Amino acid sequence: MLSLAQWLADYYLQPLGEVVFQCLPGYLRGARSHVSTRVKCWLLATSDVALIDNLRQRSPRQFEICEAMRARQSGLTALDLKKINPNWHAVVKALENKKILRWDWMEAKAGLPRVTGLPQLSPEQDQILGQIEPRLDSFAVHLLDGITGSGKTEVYLRLIQSRLDAGMQVIYLVPEIGLTNQLIERIERRFGSCFAISHSGLTDLQRYRAWDRFRRAEVGIMLGTRSSLFSQCDNLGLIIIDEEHDHSYRQEDGIRYHARDVAIKRAQMLDIPIVLGSATPSLESIKNCARDTYFRYRLDQRPTQFPPPRLELIDVRNSRFEFGCSQRSFERIEQHLAAAGQVLIYLNRRGYAPIVMCHECGWQALCRHCDARLTLHQSVPRLLCHHCGFSQAVPAGCPECGHDEVKHYGIGTEQLEQGLQQRYPQTPILRIDRDVIASREALKSRLQQLQSGEPCILIGTQMIAKGHDYPAITLSIVLDADQALFSASYRASERLVQTLFQVAGRSGRGDRAGEAILQTRFPEHPLMQALLRHSYREIAADLLRERRQFGFPPYARVVMFRADAIKLEDALQKLEQIRARLTSAQDFDALSCVGPMPALMTRRIGRYRAQLCLISEDYRVLRSVLAQAMPALEDLPSSARVGWSIDVDAYEL
Ligand SMILES: [Zn+2]
Numbered sequence: 001m002l003s004l005a006q007w008l009a010d011y012y013l014q015p016l017g018e019v020v021f022q023c024l025p026g027y028l029r030g031a032r033s034h035v036s037t038r039v040k041c042w043l044l045a046t047s048d049v050a051l052i053d054n055l056r057q058r059s060p061r062q063f064e065i066c067e068a069m070r071a072r073q074s075g076l077t078a079l080d081l082k083k084i085n086p087n088w089h090a091v092v093k094a095l096e097n098k099k100i101l102r103w104d105w106m107e108a109k110a111g112l113p114r115v116t117g118l119p120q121l122s123p124e125q126d127q128i129l130g131q132i133e134p135r136l137d138s139f140a141v142h143l144l145d146g147i148t149g150s151g152k153t154e155v156y157l158r159l160i161q162s163r164l165d166a167g168m169q170v171i172y173l174v175p176e177i178g179l180t181n182q183l184i185e186r187i188e189r190r191f192g193s194c195f196a197i198s199h200s201g202l203t204d205l206q207r208y209r210a211w212d213r214f215r216r217a218e219v220g221i222m223l224g225t226r227s228s229l230f231s232q233c234d235n236l237g238l239i240i241i242d243e244e245h246d247h248s249y250r251q252e253d254g255i256r257y258h259a260r261d262v263a264i265k266r267a268q269m270l271d272i273p274i275v276l277g278s279a280t281p282s283l284e285s286i287k288n289c290a291r292d293t294y295f296r297y298r299l300d301q302r303p304t305q306f307p308p309p310r311l312e313l314i315d316v317r318n319s320r321f322e323f324g325c326s327q328r329s330f331e332r333i334e335q336h337l338a339a340a341g342q343v344l345i346y347l348n349r350r351g352y353a354p355i356v357m358c359h360e361c362g363w364q365a366l367c368r369h370c371d372a373r374l375t376l377h378q379s380v381p382r383l384l385c386h387h388c389g390f391s392q393a394v395p396a397g398c399p400e401c402g403h404d405e406v407k408h409y410g411i412g413t414e415q416l417e418q419g420l421q422q423r424y425p426q427t428p429i430l431r432i433d434r435d436v437i438a439s440r441e442a443l444k445s446r447l448q449q450l451q452s453g454e455p456c457i458l459i460g461t462q463m464i465a466k467g468h469d470y471p472a473i474t475l476s477i478v479l480d481a482d483q484a485l486f487s488a489s490y491r492a493s494e495r496l497v498q499t500l501f502q503v504a505g506r507s508g509r510g511d512r513a514g515e516a517i518l519q520t521r522f523p524e525h526p527l528m529q530a531l532l533r534h535s536y537r538e539i540a541a542d543l544l545r546e547r548r549q550f551g552f553p554p555y556a557r558v559v560m561f562r563a564d565a566i567k568l569e570d571a572l573q574k575l576e577q578i579r580a581r582l583t584s585a586q587d588f589d590a591l592s593c594v595g596p597m598p599a600l601m602t603r604r605i606g607r608y609r610a611q612l613c614l615i616s617e618d619y620r621v622l623r624s625v626l627a628q629a630m631p632a633l634e635d636l637p638s639s640a641r642v643g644w645s646i647d648v649d650a651y652e653l
């Protein structure tokens with residue numbers, strides 16, 4: 001782990017101490033002592049029924065606790081006891097003295113029943129396993145490039161089993177755990193309680209316990225999000241990264257790194273295999289498949305025999321809209337509901353409406369701390385900034401000209417939910433976005449409803465495009481993808497195509513064929529046309545050609561220097577100093593250096609941000625310039641007044 005930390009610090013040009021901190025669970029970063037992972041449990045120490053029955057009259061409170069223990073053979077924890085009697089301590093002590101109770105250290109609860117017999121493999125799955133298994137004893141990157149619903153997970157599970165059988169441990173990374181209850185259940189049924197889970201929804205202590213159980217090899221599998229990559233163990237035999245294209249693998253604050261890339265390095269250092277899987281692999285991974293250590297496998301068949309739905313465009317240029325949906329979309333929704341299907345509607349904008357303005361003078365509700373609009377939220381109800389969390393009351397009239405009414409424009413998920421509820425009062429409307437997911441219970445009940453297979457409409461943001469599997473969904477609709485066509489980011493088209501194929505792939509996974517439609521005002525746009533005609537692989541190949549032509553990643557490497565300050569001039573000036581130190585390096589002229597200039601969203605959370613970008617198609621030149629300049633750069637202070645940081649392989653330009 002120290003070698004990996006050293007590599008990460010060198011490669012991403014980050015301070016080693018902070019990197020080491022990053023590799024440890026948050027709980028250990030404080031000065032706390034070690035905590036046992038086991039739970040203290042109280043059990044009955046006697047089988048003498050009469051002895052307990054005697055308590056009924058003499059000591060009802062003692063009797064009450066004994067009764068509860070009789071009902072639960074596995075024992076009661078302090079938490080359980082507290083629910084029965086808030087003053088349980090004294091009662092339990094008395095029972096211990098009478099030798100009626102004893103306590104013991106217990107491990108985690110008994111889990112779901114394990115499956116007997118494994119699912120039949122498809123010929124494709126069987127063939128891929130046959131190719132990977134002989135290569136499990138050394139480093140190689142295996143990319144499973146399989147359409148949505150083609151059974152990548154079953155391949156992972158077989159590989160995990162084969163590593164566990166060899167006495168080794170496995171790290172299994174997923175982008176998001178909130179919606180992957182089915183995956184957790186599937187792993188539990190397959191491997192029993194032999195796994196630990198770690199993600200940001202858990203407390204520091206829970207995450208530490210997962211980390212510790214894996215480290216002691218009490219469990220064979222660590223299932224988790226990005227930072228679980230740093231789980232320690234002595235006998236790691238395999239790393240799996242599902243949905244490897246997902247952006248959440250990139251950490252964008254503090255220590256900046258890409259979990260996929262670090263994982264590949266870790267696998268290489270340990271000389272073990274790593275398996276990447278996606279229906280829409282990143283352009284980086286596709287390009288890397290030209291390397292000796294990369295193997296690419298294709299899964300083109302769904303076990304259900306239905307091909308994944310192709311996207312169909314709905315031209316909405318002259319349509320009448322109601323809460324973001326065109327009349328033709330309504331027709332399709334109604335068809336599918338009538339046929340007892342579930343409908344998924346993707347709208348990547350939470351809240352009620354993204355724009356609040358005055359019709360008279362053009363005033364807009366903007367954030368006080370960011371260059372961003374405030375979003376109207378009706379459930380709160382307030383105007384919220386999605387970047388810094390700033391919120392304010394909804395003004396009754398225009399604060400600028402005093403006009404007595406402000407209007408809102410655009411559609412967010414709240415408004416869509418409300419509209420659909422009015423239009424389809426008999427149909428359950430389930431909204432899943434960050435505002436809802438904050439409540440575990442709300443999320444759980446929605447997921448149960450989906451799993452029940454009853455007709456319903458699911459509305460969601462980015463998070464519902466991630467690897468979940470609800471077989472009753474037969475129609476996916478993307479309401480508004482047009483913004484991304486004109487984005488300033490060079491990654492926008494890759495991201496759009498990935499999202500659209502992922503959303504489309506959520507439908508038709510069960511015993512019925514699925515459909516996917518996309519509302520657009522630009523049906524003639526080349527990218528829309530490509531979506532209509534081509535597979536993801538074909539579009540990805542085109543995007544890669546474009547990137548090569550323009551000299552963008554993955555054909556070039558990018559190092560971004562960022563600065564932020566209370567005043568924009570200070571941030572720009574800091575980057576000027578950095579640039580001056582870089583220019584003195586030999587070969588600096590062989591790089592492209594862009595900036596300093598203000599960042600895209602210049603003001604964010606009250607600070608002005610600027611950037612200086614180094615791009616080169618020759619990685620060695622870039623590293624050499626950085627190596628020469630680093631000693632001088634490290635002398636440049638980074639303070640609260642003007643902070644600066646380096647972002648190696650920056651995601652956005
Ligand atoms: Zn006004």
Ligand SMILES: [Zn+2]
Nearest residue numbers: 367370385388
């Ligand atoms: Zn803000």
